[in-house]
Amino acid sequence: MHSIIQGIILGFIIVLPGMSGGTVFVIFGIYESMLKDLVKLNVKPYLPLLGGALVGILGGGMVFALFFESFRDETAIFLMGCLIASIRAVLNSCPKLNLKRFLFLVTGLLMGYYVGGEPIGIMMNREEVSWVLLIVGGAISSAAMIIPGIPGSSVLIALGLYDNMLYYIKELAIVNLLFFGIGSLLGMFLLVNLINKIYEKYRSYISYCFAGLIAGSSRALLPYSFKPSIVLIFIAGFALVWIWSGKKEYSSDKLREDGA
Numbered sequence: 001m002h003s004i005i006q007g008i009i010l011g012f013i014i015v016l017p018g019m020s021g022g023t024v025f026v027i028f029g030i031y032e033s034m035l036k037d038l039v040k041l042n043v044k045p046y047l048p049l050l051g052g053a054l055v056g057i058l059g060g061g062m063v064f065a066l067f068f069e070s071f072r073d074e075t076a077i078f079l080m081g082c083l084i085a086s087i088r089a090v091l092n093s094c095p096k097l098n099l100k101r102f103l104f105l106v107t108g109l110l111m112g113y114y115v116g117g118e119p120i121g122i123m124m125n126r127e128e129v130s131w132v133l134l135i136v137g138g139a140i141s142s143a144a145m146i147i148p149g150i151p152g153s154s155v156l157i158a159l160g161l162y163d164n165m166l167y168y169i170k171e172l173a174i175v176n177l178l179f180f181g182i183g184s185l186l187g188m189f190l191l192v193n194l195i196n197k198i199y200e201k202y203r204s205y206i207s208y209c210f211a212g213l214i215a216g217s218s219r220a221l222l223p224y225s226f227k228p229s230i231v232l233i234f235i236a237g238f239a240l241v242w243i244w245s246g247k248k249e250y251s252s253d254k255l256r257e258d259g260a
Contacts, residue, residue, distance in 0.1 A: 004051060006028055010024050083241075084214070112212060113216035134161075157220055
């Protein structure tokens with residue numbers, strides 16, 4: 001039961017842009033063991049956690065989809081605050097900016113700006129996303145999500161898939177969710193070890209690139225109109241993830257100490 005509750009918490013958290021599932025695993029104290037077990041395809045101990053996470057993702061996704069429909073600008077600006085604040089976690093412990101890292105930052109910024117697309121919203125009639133893109137998006141976001149500090153939902157925003165996934169969850173579009181789920185499983189079991197190794201080797205460059213990607217793709221969460229309350233809502237979302245990022249810094253330090 002404890003693992004199921006942890007899974008539900010995890011599911012709700014990873015729906016939020018800027019919230020890293022890997023950070024949750026570190027805080028739960030299961031990050032290292034889970035990473036080793038995933039490489040060995042030993043998933044049995046994590047089935048209750050996975051079941052709870054599915055409930056949390058579906059519940060959180062439906063809540064945000066409903067909020068997007070009724071309060072589009074308020075929800076978008078809240079998520080934008082979450083997204084921007086997550087840059088703190090992404091760049092945690094990274095070396096200072098130099099020319100090469102600056103180029104990676106700018107590259108990510110341009111990629112995010114052009115790939116992120118127009119401001120998102122939950123519409124009744126959406127263009128269908130190809131099953132290939134759903135599988136690829138699921139694989140990349142799930143593999144990235146497991147790395148502490150890297151938010152999987154932010155990857156979906158950068159790929160222009162976040163609002164689509166909220167829509168599919170709200171409408172319970174089983175086929176689309178199934179393709180995304182297949183990609184997520186592939187990402188967890190086949191890509192996570194590779195991505196983790198690449199990330200550790202080129203961490204500073206990837207982190208600056210991803211920080212730029214987050215900043216650039218945040219335009220997808222711009223409100224359609226500005227009101228005084230928008231600023232307060234942005235601050236609330238920003239503060240939530242900024243505080244959470246502080247937990248990530250503590251957890252990362254603890255992880256390094258445990259591994260020492």
